[in-house]
Amino acid sequence: MPAQSSVGRLRQGLIPLAAAATATLLFAEPAAADWISPERGGSPNADAIHSLYMILLVVGLIVFFAVEGLLLYTLWKFKASRGHEAKQIHGNTKLEIGWTGGAAVLVVILAIVSFAKLGEIRNPPNSDPAGFRVAAIAEDPGTNQKLPPNKQGLHIKVTGYQYGWRYTYDDGNPATQDPYTYRDLYAPTQTTVLLSITSSDVIHSWWIPELGGKFDAVDGFNNWTWFKIPADKAGVSFRGQCAELCGRNHANMTASVKALTPSEFDAWLTAKRTELDQSAKDAAAQRAVVEAGKELK
């Protein structure tokens, strides 16, 4: 049948086309990594998302070039101005079953690849021995919390509010007040940092692209994620901003994560705690003055 053979020729033509598309993409990738793929480099989960994305992008581009190529070829080859009769074909069951099956197989492959990568993205690794000292993290049942194999990490609570972020650094000692900062989160390198994200008002979304995906901050819920900054990123400041519309100043609800070496972080944390203790003492002293009925100096 002429219809069949023509379709067969077409199929043969598509293979080199797809190969060319893949080659173009693979060689173009390093140069164009900035505009064609998500951010990465600050944490293994961001890197894993990036590589999963690249697999899907390659598959997507092959499909794109194959289908658009077929469409353009069809438009060029079968334009009426060539003066031929249209073939009155109502369908082709084999062909139709073929592309239904093809699409289904592709979808199954993509699902398998995604599941294969999921662990790397979802499950935090242990901290490096050279990392900041870590403590056991309490389990948070009923949430999407995932703990490292040794159940240890640095726990930082992230609270979104209109229009900023507050970070509470769990110092492992329930008796003392945990240090906290706003907007800038300080984090040690080589250390698994677990974030429990929540909100004190409307919904916000925590997103530092180079450190992995975004997680919504919802009042009443703990949304868990993690990052682990490699040693060579010490001194780097990773930027991000709220990704869920939270009101008029949504655009200015920025955040940054400043990477410190474990020893720098230790020093910073100690200084922060001293600062907080000092201000608590000052406040107590002032309160004593006021309660004694005297004027504040």
Place this chain on the structure above:
Amino acid sequence: MAAADVTTTKTTEQTLPKVPLLTAHSVEQEVTGWRSWVLTTDHKKIGIMYIVAALVFFVLGGVEALLIRLQLGTPDNTLLDPQTYNAMFTMHGTTMVFLFVIPIMAGFGNYFAPLQIGARDMAFPKLNGLSFWFYMAGGVVFYSSLFFGAPEAAWTTYAPLSDDAYTPGFGTDAWIFLVHLTGISSLVGAVNFVVTIANMRAPGMGWGRMPIFVWTILIYSVMLIIALPVIAVGATLLLTDRHFGTNFYDVTGGGDPLLWQHLFWFFGHPEVYIMIIPGFGIISEVLPVFSRKPIFGYKAVAAATASIAFLGTLVWAHHMFTTPSPTAVLVFFMIGSFLIGVPTGVKIFNWIFTLYQGAIEFKTPLLFAVGFLSMFLIGGISGIVLATFPIDWQLHDSYFVVAHFHYVLVGGAMFSIASGIYYWYPKMTGRMMSETLGKWSFWFMFVGFNITFLIQHSLGLDGMPRRIYEYGDIGNWGTWNLISTIGSFVLGIGLLLSFINGYRSLKNGAIAGPDPWRGNTLEWFIPSPPPVNNFDVVPTVRSVEPLKDIRQEVASRSGAAEAAPEPAAH
């Protein structure tokens, strides 16, 4: 016009009397002027009112879009203040979804579904009028908020941001009323479509001979009936939260903010398919006509549409991948969303193979249909990327998502609407639109659209979230946003050309005649524009392409030398 019961006794050509038998119970003065529009129950006039009103709202939504793009054209721009900017994207999204795409599809359905099935009107003509006026009421109430404080919680109106504690004022209430009024309009209209299509098809038109466009209007209607009550419930709960002290979405009062997201997206995701499926129908009419070939795999196209609709109601939480939800839930909705790729792929291949081995005439409706195919594909591929939830963690609520759904809804739905307007304008007005202007318009729109939205993928990948009124001079954001803004004006020029074309052709267009494109379906059997009663004689339908059969029969009886190939038998 006489209000008359039109009765044709027999429809086969041999026994048909020269003049149809008419029984007039009463004769009324014909209503003319504006009252003939306001008081009409004629599905064609209602259809035109839907289309014109939807296009007016489209212009409003388009102006809002251009203001958004102007504001984002340069870093740290101060053209719009944050409140105005939030109002603009809220109104843009709401307008395009509720007041443009859904109603214009209802307009096409109103005008052409009865004609394509050989009916003389919709099943419930008065309900049909009611449906239109509820839609207008929704639009007027919503836009009146411009004078009282516009809504600014985005078209998704997420709680608790939309609660009175965070967004007081009239705007969000106007949005809720819009949802209710247009919801009633669409529900009434959907029931009307289902009854009409189920009961009023021409003799011989079984389910397997119904034009694909009618299939898609049927599926569109069923989906509206499934999805709309849910958003109506959600919006009512929001209303009571805002004004009557309930706490459905307020966690401090024992409510759950995620409840809103589930209710909203249970409607919101089917809504995407409600917007695009009639577009599939238009494409499935245009491609066969301009390639002179039957649709490739009629049953597969109809079945794929139905399965997209079915799966489309089961994937709503893929909009919620970043919420605190269990991994099992994310996996379920990822797999469901992947599955939609299969019937969508089937449709794309069936459309391309409808063109394959045809004799393709590059008229404007075909250009827009092919534009739809090429860009909807991109939206489909980026959709699979976004459905992979670990990747969505990076891309969710970023400009990548904005690019994705504009490829589906502008490259997809809007290009199919343009195709439908160029295709059916001759039937509705009796005149042709200019091909030259139409092709210029197409190329401006196609190029402008891709300049605007292709680069937005990169913005999202580079970390730019959506719905921000300003951004700092970070990396390439300034340049890329400027490119996008320039593209949006090129797109705007393309649209303007089509509006000019439509306006000028009303008076200056060439006379179309009943069947300017050599169409396949019954609307081309009758004069352009059709008389009030549509069909004096309803032909018996013997295939999916009744008009092709009729043309061939005429050709064979008049002994025409260039008789077309074998009739399309099903």
